[in-house]
Amino acid sequence: MPAGIPFEDARKRYRPGAVPTVRSDDTSVDELLKGYHPDHGLNARVALSIGVNQGDPCQPDLARYLQANALIDDIDIAGAQVISTDVLIIGGGGGGCAAALIAAKQGAQVILATKLRLGDSNTVMAEGGIQAAVGEDDSPQLHFEDTLRAGHFCGEPELVAQMVMDGPDVIRWLIQLGVMFDLEEGRPMGGNLLRKKPGGASAARILSYRDYTGLEMMRVLREAVDLDPAVEVWNRCPAVELLSDERGRCAGAVIYNLESRTYVLVRARAVILATGGAGRLHLNAFPTSNHYGATADGLVLAYRIGAHLRELDSFQYHPTGIAYPAHLAGGLISEAARSAGAKLINGEGERFVDELKPRDVVASAILRECAQGRGIDRDGQTGVFLDTPTLEMENPGILAKRLVTLRHLARKCGHDAALEPFLVYPTLHYQNGGVAIDKDGATSVPGLFCVGEVTGGIHGRNRLMGNALLDILSMGRRAGAKAAESGAGAMAGRAGIGHVHAWQRQLTLAGLPLHVKAPQLFPGYAHFDLRVDAALRRGKWGGAGGGVR
């Protein structure tokens, strides 16, 4: 990347209060994406050499993890406690919680195992809001068209249609559970939900609570799950492998209890993976906005047991990640800032893109500015300005009232958002593809369901703001209901990790390295090694019960 414009020079050119017009540009969207989006370019993809998606393109770093060896051997789970349940949910974010609540409501016994703690997820980091077509000038049809268009028409129309139709009911369900939403002002008797227009959408459709909608949602979902007697929550319990029976059905999972350092085999009639995305794998060496647990565990496990995946070479880079200071790099500045009217300014004081274009377009435009030397350099970090001072001047009080997180973030960065613009750079934000699912979240492996970011097919090759929250709740509720139904069937015969042996054969025959192991469970810089950790357990096996909870 060529050197950009020094921060001091750029700061001098920047004029708060002035809103320049967008620089005229005759580059087509297609050319812009092909030229600057990280999904494109020479080393953007490799073909998978083993598994059901053999031959399909995949992001190279992700391919390495998908085609990795298992963390455990059969002997590691000898002597492991076996626990049976109707539905096992892996992942404690919004999708997992929604699935747990609905499955439990339908009478299923549920275990929800989460690697970190319940609610410690990307859901709480969703700031902007949730899309649902509830406005009188809006309709599910418009929502459907916007979603498909933004996804470059790669999404599954049936899945998208189902999701947008679920939208209003999901909002009603959330309100009934106790989730707060911002309301339109000037209606003292209560009234309409406040709607904002997200980038890439044709109507105001974002419903939000301040700029921490996901956190508010998770607050309520987490309480509801914790209070539900039919849902047992296991914190600090990552899944390290799925269990299969002799017919190749998913029959549960091997859970590692980080506190007692023991393995537990959970046998379940249905397993729901709600493990989120892959941001913390730092694909293409990008910083990420994702939370600590986003290491593609579910994707790796699902692929190994034989689930079909899709769009593995498509990721969303959020345009406005923090670029400076370096220790906060990748942290997300919500799209709420841009949907409220904040502009992007390059080192020459120009606006270079319509800020409300879809995320891939805006991110590519920023990458282009930086690549062509119009970015801003500050202490080795490069980016462009997000003009919050002008936003505050035009809408006095907006930072204090509606963009609370943003103001807080600015303080963490060491400046006042009302006086200084942010330096921003795209950040790895979302895995567009994932496990292929049907309308109930069922995968190509019987007994295995997937929900949320781990799945593919809804968002095509690019996701709209606010559609992720809708996706996890719409699909989470549906998968929970369907999984609870499968509780009626008999428990599969013997559950083991036979599919792992078949996988290891494929690895060897394809000449792939056996020492690369996945799922990673924690980001590389956590230096977590499952074998080392398990070996720390002293003396005899943790004993009956093992203190799983």
Add this chain to the structure above:
Amino acid sequence: MHKLNQVLLRDDIRVGADLDAWLACGGGEGLAKALRDPLAILAEIEQADLRGMGGAGFATHRKWAPVAATAAGDKYIICNGNEDEPGTFKDRYLLEHTPHQVIEGALIAAAATRANHVVLYVNPHQPLALNMVRQAVEQWRGHSLFSELGRLIGGPLSLDVIPSSGLYIGGEETAVIASVEGGFPFPRRKPPFPAEHGVHGSPTIVNNTETLAHVPGILRNGAQWYRGLGIGNAAGTKLYSLSGDVLRPGLYELPMGTRLEALVFEHGGGMLQGKEFKAVFTGGPSNTLLTKRDLDVALDFDSVRQRRSRLGTGAMIVVSEGTSIVRKVSEYVSFFAQGSCGQCPPCKGGTFQMMRLLGRIDTGHGVRADLEALENLCRILPGSGRCGLIDGAVTVVESSLQQFRAEYEALLIA
């Protein structure tokens, strides 16, 4: 490396249910030869040293001779295709890919013994095999060799396909007879042996599918040819079902007497992930485990027996250092407990108790008393059932306890 798939699994004879294709590649010659000189069949089989491939390794001619010697009347030849035990997948392959080879073998047996009923007893859980056999049988009924055989026997010859119950116990010799009679496959006491008192009291031969598949080749090419296929004193070829922690699991037809090491490391591609070889569960898997020091054993009935184990069905479930013996044994004993027909209380209760104790140990709840109870059961249970199911279950538990006691002990919590 030994020659692979020389006889039963030869590429050109895997023709499926098409009888004409089978006859075009040399099929039918064995039966034709048998019909020309039916009295010589038994001697040919005896000289070939054909053994029962279902597990016992009993000389085939000794099963046939008493039936051939009895006076005319109803006699039955049953091809046992019930195959259901873990790790064995040879008979279904034969029935799916070369059913005529098996049927011709059964017809030759009928010619040798003047049996007027030939039954193909096939596991309905293998629908493809069942379907293939049905199609194949249909084509034989109209063929001239078949009517010639009828004339030799001197009466109507029946050739039927009977789906088995699909239960594991349904593969036991006397249970096969009970099943063919239309009842539940309860094994019966022996003696009387089926050769004297089988289906509806008639003399009956129950042969494993693979055993019968060898017969046409022996008749066509002669006993000397067959003996020459084996290594050392062993005769013919054997289908080995190789599975477990090897790189290339699968069905291998190799000379009888191929060494275990050659099967695992040459044909099987060695151990998965390059791990250390630990043990092999053979046969049912109801036999004594073969361990590292047995890698040089020749895989034929007599040599394996010298190591106090048994070749069984030729199933070799290989276990590496990465796999727990206790988990495997627990899995197999659960299989036997579920497969017990329940008529002999010591077997019904004994397999269940062993399963329970192994389950406790395998899931981290076992104490020393459980291990001792398991050893006690191994002492008192053998020989207490009508059939060999309980003995097989005990053998695998006892042998694993003897050779891998440390693995059990490591899992005990007190």
